[in-house]
Amino acid sequence: MSDSLDVITIGEAMAMFVATETGELRSVEHFIKRVAGAELNVATGLARLGLNVGWVSRVGDDSFGHFVLDSLKKEGIDAAGVTLDNRFATGFQLKSKVENGTDPIVEYFRKGSAASHLSTQDFHPAYFSSARHLHLSGVAAALSASSYDLLDHAASTLKAQGKTISFDPNLRPVLWKSEAEMVEKLNHLAFQANWVLPGLKEGMILTGQKTPEGIADFYLAHGVQAVVLKTGADGAWFKTASGEKGAVAAVKVDNVVDTVGAGDGFAVGVISALLEGKTLQQAVARGNKIGSLAIQVQGDSEGLPTRAQLSE
Numbered sequence: 001m002s003d004s005l006d007v008i009t010i011g012e013a014m015a016m017f018v019a020t021e022t023g024e025l026r027s028v029e030h031f032i033k034r035v036a037g038a039e040l041n042v043a044t045g046l047a048r049l050g051l052n053v054g055w056v057s058r059v060g061d062d063s064f065g066h067f068v069l070d071s072l073k074k075e076g077i078d079a080a081g082v083t084l085d086n087r088f089a090t091g092f093q094l095k096s097k098v099e100n101g102t103d104p105i106v107e108y109f110r111k112g113s114a115a116s117h118l119s120t121q122d123f124h125p126a127y128f129s130s131a132r133h134l135h136l137s138g139v140a141a142a143l144s145a146s147s148y149d150l151l152d153h154a155a156s157t158l159k160a161q162g163k164t165i166s167f168d169p170n171l172r173p174v175l176w177k178s179e180a181e182m183v184e185k186l187n188h189l190a191f192q193a194n195w196v197l198p199g200l201k202e203g204m205i206l207t208g209q210k211t212p213e214g215i216a217d218f219y220l221a222h223g224v225q226a227v228v229l230k231t232g233a234d235g236a237w238f239k240t241a242s243g244e245k246g247a248v249a250a251v252k253v254d255n256v257v258d259t260v261g262a263g264d265g266f267a268v269g270v271i272s273a274l275l276e277g278k279t280l281q282q283a284v285a286r287g288n289k290i291g292s293l294a295i296q297v298q299g300d301s302e303g304l305p306t307r308a309q310l311s312e
Helices: 038-048 063-075 125-129 138-142 145-160 179-190 200-207 212-220 262-275 280-294 307-311
Strands: 005-010 014-022 031-036 053-060 082-085 092-097 106-109 131-137 164-168 226-230 236-240 245-248
Touching (some): 005 038, 005 145, 014 063, 031 038, 031 063, 031 092, 038 053, 038 131, 038 262, 053 063, 125 131, 131 138, 131 262, 138 145, 138 179, 145 164, 145 179, 164 262, 200 226, 212 226, 212 236, 226 262, 226 280, 262 280
Parallel strands (some): 005 053, 005 131, 014 092, 053 082
Antiparallel strands (some): 014 031, 226 236, 236 245
16 A cells, blocks of 8 residues: 555446457457546556556456456556455446547446445545545446445545545436436535536536536536536636636547547546646646547557656
8 A cells, every 4th residue: 555645536447348340349359458447547547647546446356357456557556445356247348449530339248346336345544545636437426326425435534634626527327317316416526526527518417507607607606616627629618716717729639549538538637737736727738638649549548648758
Protein backbone atom coordinates (compact mmCIF):
# COMPACT_ATOMS: atom_id res chain seq x y z
CA MET A 1 0.00 0.00 0.00
CA SER A 2 1.23 3.45 -0.85
CA ASP A 3 1.66 5.90 2.04
CA SER A 4 0.22 8.73 -0.01
CA LEU A 5 -1.97 8.66 -3.10
CA ASP A 6 -2.89 11.52 -5.39
CA VAL A 7 -6.13 9.91 -6.54
CA ILE A 8 -8.35 6.97 -5.65
CA THR A 9 -11.12 5.73 -7.90
CA ILE A 10 -13.60 2.85 -7.64
CA GLY A 11 -14.95 0.74 -10.48
CA GLU A 12 -15.23 -2.43 -12.48
CA ALA A 13 -12.67 -3.72 -14.95
CA MET A 14 -13.48 -6.30 -17.58
CA ALA A 15 -11.51 -8.24 -20.10
CA MET A 16 -12.31 -6.72 -23.49
CA PHE A 17 -12.09 -8.52 -26.80
CA VAL A 18 -11.74 -5.99 -29.61
CA ALA A 19 -12.52 -7.19 -33.12
CA THR A 20 -9.61 -6.94 -35.56
CA GLU A 21 -11.95 -6.85 -38.55
CA THR A 22 -15.08 -4.86 -39.31
CA GLY A 23 -18.51 -6.44 -39.53
CA GLU A 24 -21.08 -7.98 -37.21
CA LEU A 25 -19.62 -9.36 -34.00
CA ARG A 26 -21.19 -12.74 -34.68
CA SER A 27 -19.11 -13.01 -37.86
CA VAL A 28 -15.78 -11.83 -36.45
CA GLU A 29 -13.19 -14.56 -35.96
CA HIS A 30 -10.24 -12.65 -34.49
CA PHE A 31 -10.05 -10.38 -31.45
CA ILE A 32 -7.37 -8.58 -29.44
CA LYS A 33 -7.59 -8.88 -25.65
CA ARG A 34 -7.47 -5.66 -23.66
CA VAL A 35 -8.70 -4.32 -20.30
CA ALA A 36 -11.76 -2.07 -20.15
CA GLY A 37 -13.53 -0.02 -17.51
CA ALA A 38 -14.32 3.69 -17.28
CA GLU A 39 -12.75 4.28 -13.89
CA LEU A 40 -9.74 2.13 -14.73
CA ASN A 41 -9.25 4.17 -17.92
CA VAL A 42 -9.06 7.30 -15.78
CA ALA A 43 -6.69 5.63 -13.31
CA THR A 44 -4.49 4.52 -16.21
CA GLY A 45 -4.38 7.96 -17.77
CA LEU A 46 -3.52 9.65 -14.49
CA ALA A 47 -0.82 7.08 -13.69
CA ARG A 48 0.78 7.61 -17.10
CA LEU A 49 1.02 11.32 -16.28
CA GLY A 50 2.97 10.47 -13.15
CA LEU A 51 0.27 10.66 -10.50
CA ASN A 52 0.14 8.10 -7.70
CA VAL A 53 -3.19 6.36 -8.26
CA GLY A 54 -5.12 3.70 -6.38
CA TRP A 55 -7.97 1.73 -7.94
CA VAL A 56 -10.51 -0.06 -5.73
CA SER A 57 -12.46 -3.03 -7.05
CA ARG A 58 -13.17 -6.75 -6.93
CA VAL A 59 -12.04 -9.20 -9.60
CA GLY A 60 -12.60 -12.90 -9.88
CA ASP A 61 -9.87 -15.39 -9.07
CA ASP A 62 -9.80 -16.38 -12.73
CA SER A 63 -7.71 -15.72 -15.83
CA PHE A 64 -9.51 -12.45 -16.57
CA GLY A 65 -9.09 -11.24 -12.99
CA HIS A 66 -5.37 -11.95 -13.00
CA PHE A 67 -5.14 -10.28 -16.42
CA VAL A 68 -6.61 -7.14 -14.83
CA LEU A 69 -4.14 -7.32 -11.93
CA ASP A 70 -1.24 -7.73 -14.36
CA SER A 71 -2.47 -4.65 -16.23
CA LEU A 72 -2.54 -2.62 -13.01
CA LYS A 73 1.04 -3.62 -12.25
CA LYS A 74 2.13 -2.74 -15.78
CA GLU A 75 0.61 0.74 -15.50
CA GLY A 76 1.94 1.38 -11.99
CA ILE A 77 -1.52 1.60 -10.42
CA ASP A 78 -1.73 0.74 -6.72
CA ALA A 79 -3.83 -2.42 -6.27
CA ALA A 80 -3.92 -2.58 -2.47
CA GLY A 81 -7.65 -1.84 -2.61
CA VAL A 82 -8.45 -4.69 -5.02
CA THR A 83 -9.98 -7.89 -3.66
CA LEU A 84 -9.43 -11.19 -5.45
CA ASP A 85 -12.86 -12.83 -5.09
CA ASN A 86 -13.09 -16.61 -5.49
CA ARG A 87 -16.90 -16.59 -5.44
CA PHE A 88 -17.72 -14.57 -8.55
CA ALA A 89 -16.25 -14.18 -12.02
CA THR A 90 -14.61 -11.21 -13.73
CA GLY A 91 -16.83 -9.72 -16.43
CA PHE A 92 -15.86 -9.39 -20.07
CA GLN A 93 -17.07 -7.62 -23.20
CA LEU A 94 -16.89 -7.83 -26.98
CA LYS A 95 -16.33 -4.68 -29.05
CA SER A 96 -16.74 -4.28 -32.78
CA LYS A 97 -14.25 -2.53 -35.05
CA VAL A 98 -15.45 0.54 -36.94
CA GLU A 99 -13.60 2.66 -39.45
CA ASN A 100 -16.05 5.49 -40.13
CA GLY A 101 -15.89 7.35 -36.81
CA THR A 102 -19.18 5.96 -35.48
CA ASP A 103 -19.51 4.37 -32.04
CA PRO A 104 -18.58 0.67 -31.97
CA ILE A 105 -21.03 -1.98 -30.85
CA VAL A 106 -20.23 -3.30 -27.38
CA GLU A 107 -21.77 -6.43 -25.86
CA TYR A 108 -21.31 -6.88 -22.10
CA PHE A 109 -21.11 -10.09 -20.08
CA ARG A 110 -20.97 -8.68 -16.56
CA LYS A 111 -24.14 -9.66 -14.69
CA GLY A 112 -23.27 -10.95 -11.21
CA SER A 113 -19.59 -10.12 -11.67
CA ALA A 114 -17.17 -9.86 -8.77
CA ALA A 115 -17.18 -6.06 -9.07
CA SER A 116 -20.97 -5.92 -8.74
CA HIS A 117 -20.45 -7.24 -5.21
CA LEU A 118 -18.47 -4.20 -4.12
CA SER A 119 -19.84 -2.82 -0.85
CA THR A 120 -18.94 -0.62 2.10
CA GLN A 121 -16.84 -3.58 3.33
CA ASP A 122 -14.40 -2.51 0.60
CA PHE A 123 -13.98 0.90 2.22
CA HIS A 124 -10.71 0.79 4.12
CA PRO A 125 -10.51 4.12 6.00
CA ALA A 126 -6.72 4.46 6.16
CA TYR A 127 -6.34 3.65 2.48
CA PHE A 128 -8.95 6.12 1.29
CA SER A 129 -7.73 8.81 3.67
CA SER A 130 -4.24 8.49 2.17
CA ALA A 131 -5.52 10.09 -1.06
CA ARG A 132 -6.02 13.79 -1.68
CA HIS A 133 -8.62 13.30 -4.42
CA LEU A 134 -11.48 10.88 -5.14
CA HIS A 135 -12.81 10.29 -8.65
CA LEU A 136 -16.20 8.62 -9.09
CA SER A 137 -18.22 7.58 -12.11
CA GLY A 138 -21.83 6.68 -12.73
CA VAL A 139 -20.77 3.29 -14.09
CA ALA A 140 -19.69 1.91 -10.71
CA ALA A 141 -22.74 3.57 -9.15
CA ALA A 142 -24.99 1.53 -11.45
CA LEU A 143 -23.44 -1.90 -10.82
CA SER A 144 -25.52 -2.72 -7.74
CA ALA A 145 -27.10 -1.16 -4.67
CA SER A 146 -24.13 -2.23 -2.55
CA SER A 147 -21.64 -0.73 -5.02
CA TYR A 148 -23.58 2.53 -4.95
CA ASP A 149 -23.47 2.52 -1.15
CA LEU A 150 -19.67 2.22 -1.31
CA LEU A 151 -19.39 5.25 -3.61
CA ASP A 152 -21.77 7.27 -1.45
CA HIS A 153 -19.88 6.39 1.73
CA ALA A 154 -16.52 7.18 0.15
CA ALA A 155 -17.77 10.53 -1.14
CA SER A 156 -19.32 11.64 2.13
CA THR A 157 -16.31 10.52 4.17
CA LEU A 158 -13.66 12.16 1.99
CA LYS A 159 -15.73 15.31 1.58
CA ALA A 160 -15.88 15.59 5.37
CA GLN A 161 -12.09 15.24 5.42
CA GLY A 162 -11.73 18.17 3.04
CA LYS A 163 -10.54 16.11 0.07
CA THR A 164 -11.54 17.10 -3.46
CA ILE A 165 -13.96 14.93 -5.44
CA SER A 166 -14.69 14.70 -9.17
CA PHE A 167 -17.73 13.00 -10.68
CA ASP A 168 -18.36 11.87 -14.25
CA PRO A 169 -22.02 10.78 -14.64
CA ASN A 170 -21.12 8.31 -17.43
CA LEU A 171 -24.76 7.29 -17.83
CA ARG A 172 -25.57 3.61 -18.28
CA PRO A 173 -29.42 3.62 -18.35
CA VAL A 174 -29.65 -0.11 -19.04
CA LEU A 175 -28.10 -0.86 -15.64
CA TRP A 176 -30.73 1.12 -13.71
CA LYS A 177 -34.28 0.11 -12.79
CA SER A 178 -35.62 3.41 -14.13
CA GLU A 179 -34.45 6.77 -15.42
CA ALA A 180 -35.94 8.43 -12.34
CA GLU A 181 -33.83 6.29 -10.02
CA MET A 182 -30.73 6.96 -12.13
CA VAL A 183 -31.28 10.72 -12.00
CA GLU A 184 -31.91 10.77 -8.25
CA LYS A 185 -28.98 8.55 -7.32
CA LEU A 186 -26.41 10.13 -9.63
CA ASN A 187 -27.34 13.67 -8.67
CA HIS A 188 -26.94 12.75 -5.01
CA LEU A 189 -23.34 11.77 -5.79
CA ALA A 190 -22.81 14.81 -8.01
CA PHE A 191 -23.90 17.20 -5.25
CA GLN A 192 -21.04 15.89 -3.08
CA ALA A 193 -18.42 16.58 -5.76
CA ASN A 194 -16.24 19.63 -6.28
CA TRP A 195 -16.04 19.10 -10.04
CA VAL A 196 -18.83 17.58 -12.15
CA LEU A 197 -18.01 16.50 -15.72
CA PRO A 198 -21.14 15.55 -17.69
CA GLY A 199 -21.68 15.32 -21.40
CA LEU A 200 -24.24 17.78 -22.73
CA LYS A 201 -26.91 15.13 -23.33
CA GLU A 202 -26.20 13.58 -19.93
CA GLY A 203 -26.60 16.97 -18.29
CA MET A 204 -29.95 17.48 -19.98
CA ILE A 205 -31.22 14.13 -18.70
CA LEU A 206 -29.94 14.67 -15.15
CA THR A 207 -31.07 18.27 -14.70
CA GLY A 208 -33.97 18.82 -17.07
CA GLN A 209 -32.13 21.89 -18.37
CA LYS A 210 -31.56 22.50 -22.09
CA THR A 211 -28.47 24.74 -22.14
CA PRO A 212 -24.92 24.34 -20.83
CA GLU A 213 -25.39 27.28 -18.46
CA GLY A 214 -28.69 25.92 -17.18
CA ILE A 215 -27.07 22.55 -16.48
CA ALA A 216 -24.10 24.19 -14.76
CA ASP A 217 -26.30 26.43 -12.62
CA PHE A 218 -28.31 23.40 -11.46
CA TYR A 219 -25.20 21.83 -9.95
CA LEU A 220 -23.62 25.06 -8.76
CA ALA A 221 -26.80 25.78 -6.78
CA HIS A 222 -26.19 22.51 -4.90
CA GLY A 223 -22.67 23.41 -3.80
CA VAL A 224 -20.56 22.09 -6.69
CA GLN A 225 -17.51 24.31 -7.32
CA ALA A 226 -17.14 23.82 -11.07
CA VAL A 227 -19.10 22.17 -13.87
CA VAL A 228 -17.40 21.19 -17.12
CA LEU A 229 -19.64 20.07 -19.98
CA LYS A 230 -18.37 18.03 -22.91
CA THR A 231 -20.07 19.55 -25.95
CA GLY A 232 -18.90 17.13 -28.64
CA ALA A 233 -17.42 18.63 -31.78
CA ASP A 234 -17.55 22.08 -30.15
CA GLY A 235 -15.18 21.01 -27.37
CA ALA A 236 -16.21 21.89 -23.83
CA TRP A 237 -17.89 24.61 -21.77
CA PHE A 238 -17.35 25.39 -18.10
CA LYS A 239 -18.71 27.53 -15.28
CA THR A 240 -17.54 27.95 -11.68
CA ALA A 241 -19.22 28.91 -8.44
CA SER A 242 -17.52 32.31 -8.67
CA GLY A 243 -19.17 32.95 -12.02
CA GLU A 244 -16.19 32.33 -14.28
CA LYS A 245 -17.31 30.68 -17.49
CA GLY A 246 -16.10 30.01 -21.00
CA ALA A 247 -15.85 27.68 -23.96
CA VAL A 248 -12.73 25.79 -25.00
CA ALA A 249 -12.57 24.67 -28.62
CA ALA A 250 -12.12 21.02 -29.51
CA VAL A 251 -8.88 19.70 -30.93
CA LYS A 252 -9.49 18.83 -34.59
CA VAL A 253 -9.06 15.13 -35.37
CA ASP A 254 -8.88 14.04 -39.00
CA ASN A 255 -9.10 10.31 -38.40
CA VAL A 256 -11.45 9.13 -35.66
CA VAL A 257 -10.74 5.45 -35.01
CA ASP A 258 -12.59 4.58 -31.76
CA THR A 259 -14.79 6.99 -29.79
CA VAL A 260 -14.96 4.83 -26.66
CA GLY A 261 -12.79 6.27 -23.89
CA ALA A 262 -12.89 9.88 -25.11
CA GLY A 263 -14.78 11.05 -22.03
CA ASP A 264 -12.40 9.19 -19.74
CA GLY A 265 -9.45 10.85 -21.48
CA PHE A 266 -11.14 14.20 -21.00
CA ALA A 267 -11.51 13.49 -17.27
CA VAL A 268 -7.81 12.55 -17.06
CA GLY A 269 -6.87 15.92 -18.52
CA VAL A 270 -9.13 18.00 -16.33
CA ILE A 271 -8.37 16.19 -13.07
CA SER A 272 -4.60 16.04 -13.56
CA ALA A 273 -4.36 19.72 -14.46
CA LEU A 274 -6.50 20.88 -11.55
CA LEU A 275 -4.49 18.75 -9.11
CA GLU A 276 -1.37 20.46 -10.48
CA GLY A 277 -2.89 23.85 -9.66
CA LYS A 278 -3.59 24.92 -13.23
CA THR A 279 -6.55 27.14 -14.10
CA LEU A 280 -9.85 25.62 -15.12
CA GLN A 281 -9.37 26.99 -18.63
CA GLN A 282 -6.01 25.21 -18.87
CA ALA A 283 -7.51 22.04 -17.38
CA VAL A 284 -10.33 21.93 -19.91
CA ALA A 285 -7.88 22.51 -22.76
CA ARG A 286 -5.82 19.54 -21.53
CA GLY A 287 -9.00 17.50 -21.29
CA ASN A 288 -9.83 18.28 -24.90
CA LYS A 289 -6.30 17.36 -25.98
CA ILE A 290 -6.20 13.99 -24.22
CA GLY A 291 -9.75 13.20 -25.36
CA SER A 292 -8.64 13.84 -28.94
CA LEU A 293 -5.68 11.48 -28.53
CA ALA A 294 -7.90 8.75 -27.09
CA ILE A 295 -10.12 8.55 -30.18
CA GLN A 296 -7.28 8.18 -32.68
CA VAL A 297 -6.42 4.59 -31.72
CA GLN A 298 -8.35 1.36 -31.23
CA GLY A 299 -8.92 0.48 -27.59
CA ASP A 300 -10.25 2.32 -24.54
CA SER A 301 -6.95 3.45 -22.99
CA GLU A 302 -4.29 2.85 -25.64
CA GLY A 303 -4.31 6.51 -26.71
CA LEU A 304 -3.84 7.96 -23.23
CA PRO A 305 -0.46 9.73 -23.23
CA THR A 306 2.53 9.68 -20.94
CA ARG A 307 3.77 12.99 -19.52
CA ALA A 308 6.44 13.15 -22.25
CA GLN A 309 3.90 12.47 -25.00
CA LEU A 310 1.54 15.10 -23.61
CA SER A 311 4.31 17.69 -23.83
CA GLU A 312 5.20 16.88 -27.44
